[in-house]
Amino acid sequence: MTAAAIIASAGAESCHPWPRHILTPTDWAAMAAFLVADPSLALVGLWADTTHVHALFLTEAEDLPLLASVPVEAGAYTALSPARPGAAWFERLIHDLWGHAATGGMDARPWLDHGLWPHSAPLSPRPVPPPAMAEPPDFLPPTEDGLFQLPIGPIIGCIDDAWHLRLTLRGETVERAEARLGYTHKGTLALMRGKPPRTAARFVARLGAEATVAHSLAFALATEAALAVAAPPRAATLRRMMGELERITVHLGDLALLGDAAGAPGVAATCGEQRELLARELEIAFGHRLMMDCVVPGGVAADVGPEGMRAVRRGVGRVVTALPGLRRLLESSACLTRLVGLGRVDRQMVHAFAAGGVAGRASGRRFDARQLRDERSVTAPIDTTGDAAARCRLQLVEIESSLRLLGRLLDTLPDGGTSVALPMLSGEGIGCAESARGDVWHWLRLDHGQIAAAFPRDPGWALWPLAEWAMQGAALEDVPAIQRSFGLTASGADL
Amino acid sequence: MIDPRRFWRRHAADPGPTPDAETTQSLAARLDSASQQRLGRSLAICHVNAGSCGGCELELRALTGVLYDLERYGLRFVDSPRHADVLVTTGPLTRTLRTALEQAWDATPDPKWVVAVGDCAVDGGVFKGSYAVLAGTGSVVPVDLTISGCPPTPARLLAGLRALLEANAR
Numbered sequence: 307m308t309a310a311a312i313i314a315s316a317g318a319e320s321c322h323p324w325p326r327h328i329l330t331p332t333d334w335a336a337m338a339a340f341l342v343a344d345p346s347l348a349l350v351g352l353w354a355d356t357t358h359v360h361a362l363f364l365t366e367a368e369d370l371p372l373l374a375s376v377p378v379e380a381g382a383y384t385a386l387s388p389a390r391p392g393a394a395w396f397e398r399l400i401h402d403l404w405g406h407a408a409t410g411g412m413d414a415r416p417w418l419d420h421g422l423w424p425h426s427a428p429l430s431p432r433p434v435p436p437p438a439m440a441e442p443p444d445f446l447p448p449t450e451d452g453l454f455q456l457p458i459g460p461i462i463g464c465i466d467d468a469w470h471l472r473l474t475l476r477g478e479t480v481e482r483a484e485a486r487l488g489y490t491h492k493g494t495l496a497l498m499r500g501k502p503p504r505t506a507a508r509f510v511a512r513l514g515a516e517a518t519v520a521h522s523l524a525f526a527l528a529t530e531a532a533l534a535v536a537a538p539p540r541a542a543t544l545r546r547m548m549g550e551l552e553r554i555t556v557h558l559g560d561l562a563l564l565g566d567a568a569g570a571p572g573v574a575a576t577c578g579e580q581r582e583l584l585a586r587e588l589e590i591a592f593g594h595r596l597m598m599d600c601v602v603p604g605g606v607a608a609d610v611g612p613e614g615m616r617a618v619r620r621g622v623g624r625v626v627t628a629l630p631g632l633r634r635l636l637e638s639s640a641c642l643t644r645l646v647g648l649g650r651v652d653r654q655m656v657h658a659f660a661a662g663g664v665a666g667r668a669s670g671r672r673f674d675a676r677q678l679r680d681e682r683s684v685t686a687p688i689d690t691t692g693d694a695a696a697r698c699r700l701q702l703v704e705i706e707s708s709l710r711l712l713g714r715l716l717d718t719l720p721d722g723g724t725s726v727a728l729p730m731l732s733g734e735g736i737g738c739a740e741s742a743r744g745d746v747w748h749w750l751r752l753d754h755g756q757i758a759a760a761f762p763r764d765p766g767w768a769l770w771p772l773a774e775w776a777m778q779g780a781a782l783e784d785v786p787a788i789q790r791s792f793g794l795t796a797s798g799a800d801l
Numbered sequence: 802m803i804d805p806r807r808f809w810r811r812h813a814a815d816p817g818p819t820p821d822a823e824t825t826q827s828l829a830a831r832l833d834s835a836s837q838q839r840l841g842r843s844l845a846i847c848h849v850n851a852g853s854c855g856g857c858e859l860e861l862r863a864l865t866g867v868l869y870d871l872e873r874y875g876l877r878f879v880d881s882p883r884h885a886d887v888l889v890t891t892g893p894l895t896r897t898l899r900t901a902l903e904q905a906w907d908a909t910p911d912p913k914w915v916v917a918v919g920d921c922a923v924d925g926g927v928f929k930g931s932y933a934v935l936a937g938t939g940s941v942v943p944v945d946l947t948i949s950g951c952p953p954t955p956a957r958l959l960a961g962l963r964a965l966l967e968a969n970a971r
């Protein structure tokens with residue numbers, strides 16, 4: 307028996323396009339036990355609603371999503387964190403938002419809830435008054451006496467997200483890095499509940515600005531799957547274009563920051579300039595520099611006219627022209643050399659946390675959410691070195707492949723409508739999209755056209771623990787470069 | 802052979818010449834009208850994230866790039882509120898970051914300005930009414946300037962910050 311077989315043999319609920327299997331608490335516990343010795347299932351996400359806990363797995367052999375749920379009994383369910391370290395943060399999240407406890411969990415400390423909300427468990431049917439909590443929040447106790455603790459954040463100073471990183475230092479070497487998120491928790495799930503998908507899309511687009519298109523797209527696909535509608539072909543192509551354009555701008559932005567952190571101001575200036583020039587064209591084409599609110603459930607918010615298309619071509623052409631120079635700059639500057647060997651994560655770790663995107667592929671995990679859908683032709687390049695230099699090189703390669711794909715899409719953009727009306731029906735769906743940082747998943751259940759429950763899984767859930775792990779043993783001065791090489795943002799995972 | 806005296810002789814620059822009193826006076830008179838404008842034209846900005854989605858940061862970061870080159874206007878980002886004249890806040894102000902914002906404000910030396918950047922920071926934006934957020938920067942510290950937009954474009958940000966610079970110079 308394997309964990310996957312237990313899940314597959316359980317009865318399924320009609321979730322589209324992948325069914326959701328409802329396990330009994332006994333079967334769920336058995337599955338959790340099997341998972342320990344079974345690396346073939348990667349845990350992508352774990353979340354809850356008022357009555358059930360849901361897990362999203364991916365079979366590593368053929369990249370098939372597998373959904374499993376268990377009813378919560380007496381406020382508890384069997385934890386998955388003994389088998390999958392990535393589950394620990396999710397279990398803390400489930401406790402903070404819905405109040406379900408993970409029996410046998412590895413970490414019972416609060417996560418999003420810092421004890422400052424008007425109630426705890428705000429998404430449970432009966433929120434309770436908040437417990438008294440330590441602020442600053444409790445961190446792991448020091449491993450031994452005499453080590454120095456360096457707290458960073460939540461106000462970082464440089465223009466960045468709000469997060470807290472606690473470094474335990476032995477001399478100049480990082481002994482342990484522990485991240486604490488939750489500072490940018492805005493209560494997005496509560497805001498989405500009870501709203502029609504078109505309205506809720508505004509919150510989805512603001513989960514994380516650097517994945518706004520990917521989040522909007524995954525959410526739109528989930529909604530469309532739940533309601534059994536499809537976006538018109540023109541909208542589908544425009545969405546793919548926006549996805550690739552977002553990938554290029556985010557990679558350019560990341561390379562600029564990485565160049566800064568790695569002491570290569572030339573790289574930083576060039577990438578920053580290209581990013582800005584492209585953003586200006588995007589404003590002309592889509593009406594928003596980041597393409598926020600441009601992808602909506604049912605299609606796209608507005609069609610792109612000939613003037614807009616010219617702007618996209620201009621933007622793409624400019625990056626194409628600049629790319630060889632950028633590659634030369636990167637290879638001739640000290641940047642890549644400086645990054646070699648920094649923040650190395652091995653294949654096992656990226657599997658353990660189901661990390662996707664550049665971070666996953668630089669360590670040999672080839673999953674790319676685009677291949678799950680219509681884009682079988684996309685062949686994401688992989689590397690096995692797993693260090694910051696590998697991630698940096700892959701970013702450049704991905705910009706190139708996105709540019710090629712955009713060239714094809716621009717030539718084959720079909721005519722026709724750009725959105726369909728959404729029926730006021732009930733249903734359940736799941737969708738995914740590949741952001742620049744990895745796979746974004748959205749699950750939702752609609753009740754007569756309104757959101758009854760939803761959950762977005764941001765790539766940050768995998769990247770942060772991976773970065774914590776990669777910082778261990780690094781020199782303190784390398785920490786910024788390692789952090790930048792993962793493209794860590796807090797907002798998407800903070801909800 | 803090293804001269805041992807160099808270890809105990811104190812190095813100091815030559816004393817400067819005494820300024821000519823007459824020239825100083827006439828210069829001072831000429832400069833007086835313009836001095837505030839010339840000398841007051843520099844502001845140090847510290848960014849405080851109060852729970853943003855990251856969009857406002859992207860646009861603020863763009864300002865520091867080569868195309869906008871903020872520094873040529875005398876505006877520069879510093880990484881501590883202790884060195885700042887201006888706090889630029891983003892995000893709807895989550896309850897969790899309230900203390901951090903208050904502490905940053907307390908740490909900023911007087912006179913100080915607070916600029917709320919983005920719809921979120923202005924009044925909570927789309928997140929208004931959520932259990933986890935307060936209604937923007939103004940709900941905790943006094944705001945001198947708001948720059949709306951979700952996110953505001955770099956051009957708008959620049960216009961706003963330069964207005965602050967002009968006002969400061971008067």
Ligand code: SF4
Pocket residue numbers: 512515852853854855856857891892893918919920921922926950951952953
């Ligand atoms: S104003 Fe808009 S872009 Fe800025 S933090 Fe708020 S939601 Fe994000």
